[in-house]
Amino acid sequence: MLKVLAVPAFEDNYLWLIHNGEFAAVVDPGDAAPILTALDDMRLRLVAILLTHHHSDHVGGVAELKRRFKVPVYGPQESRIAEITIAVDQNDIVHLPELCLELIVLKVPGHTLTHIAYHSQTEHWLFCGDTLFGAGCGRLFEGTPSQMYESLQKLASLADNTEVYCAHEYTLANLKFAEAVEQGNAAVRERIANEQAKRSRNLPTVPSSIGLEKATNPFLRCNEPEVQARVRSLNPSYGNDGLAIFTALREWKNVFC
Ligand code: ZN
Ligand code: FE
Numbered sequence: 127m128l129k130v131l132a133v134p135a136f137e138d139n140y141l142w143l144i145h146n147g148e149f150a151a152v153v154d155p156g157d158a159a160p161i162l163t164a165l166d167d168m169r170l171r172l173v174a175i176l177l178t179h180h181h182s183d184h185v186g187g188v189a190e191l192k193r194r195f196k197v198p199v200y201g202p203q204e205s206r207i208a209e210i211t212i213a214v215d216q217n218d219i220v221h222l223p224e225l226c227l228e229l230i231v232l233k234v235p236g237h238t239l240t241h242i243a244y245h246s247q248t249e250h251w252l253f254c255g256d257t258l259f260g261a262g263c264g265r266l267f268e269g270t271p272s273q274m275y276e277s278l279q280k281l282a283s284l285a286d287n288t289e290v291y292c293a294h295e296y297t298l299a300n301l302k303f304a305e306a307v308e309q310g311n312a313a314v315r316e317r318i319a320n321e322q323a324k325r326s327r328n329l330p331t332v333p334s335s336i337g338l339e340k341a342t343n344p345f346l347r348c349n350e351p352e353v354q355a356r357v358r359s360l361n362p363s364y365g366n367d368g369l370a371i372f373t374a375l376r377e378w379k380n381v382f383c
Contacts, residue, residue: 128225128249130291131168132330133160138295139183140332142253149173149224153244153253154293158187162194173224177201177210178255179241184293185209202233202240220244229253234281236274237264245284252336253291254281260290260297260334261304261317263345265380271373275348278372282346286337297321297331303382304344307375308352313341348372 131143135157142153143164150170154177155161165172172195177185179202188199188209200220201210214220216233229244234257241264243254256264257274258281266274281290298321304314317338321331340346347353348368357374358364364374 128227130251130289130333131164132332133164134295134330135160136183139293140291140295140330141187142291143170144222144225144227145170146225151176151222151225151227152191153291154178154184154255155187155191156183156185158190161187161191171195172197174220174222175199175209176220176229176244176253177207178243178253178257178293179238180204180206181238181256184255202242204240206240214242232280234277236266236269236277239268239273241269241277243281245288250285250288251291251333252281252284252288255293257281257292258290258339258343258346259292259294259300260321260331261314261339261343262296262300262379263343263376266376271376272369274376275369275372278345282336282340284336286335286340288336289333290335290339291333295330295332297334298325301342303379304342306382307344307356308347308350310352311342313338317342344375345372348375 128146133141135141141155144151150172151174174197199209199211200214201207203213214231218231220229229246232243234241234243237256245252301318324331348371354371357371364370
């Protein structure tokens, strides 16, 4: 039986450890120390490292883990992560025989130009790094709004029961923005209560699901009339298509507090 363990790191990162009680694969080990501790505590042997993008809070622990374990390092086709041993592209399959697990690679540019995500069709898991967050999405450091919009639509097209393992605990702050965008969305209000209850017990709000994100994440709701009306109330010159609304929402979120 496969499990996914959230390993907290830094201020608000989650490093994801996929394991079967004997072997483990880690997604985005920004720090080696908490992963080494978790492997030790649970007597797991690391068999693979999977990376979504080159930011240091996602790759900072790779060199140290590689020194200790001779394991493949999967990641996007780019030269910025020297430790990658197997570069992967859209629809490539990462096969982890020790875990009897296959993950399909999705290209999701926007936060960075070469950002990828990993999807398990059998476990219904999505490891999406800094692309889709609980009730939000990553900042556009390298990509265009149109690239990010397409990437988010690609993720939104996965089955509603897909569990969304993103890399940061940003959900409550994102929901504040979601509420400002859609005051009339009861699912947003309900989610705020649920996620606050989890955070007050120090539990992660992640994973969420594609279905929940589609109901509460404004960045996946750019074609909803209420979202469009709200954005256009701020500036009537905004176009009414999903991409124009997404672009306006992303800019608004950058200055929202
Ligand atoms: Zn990042
Ligand atoms: Fe990050």
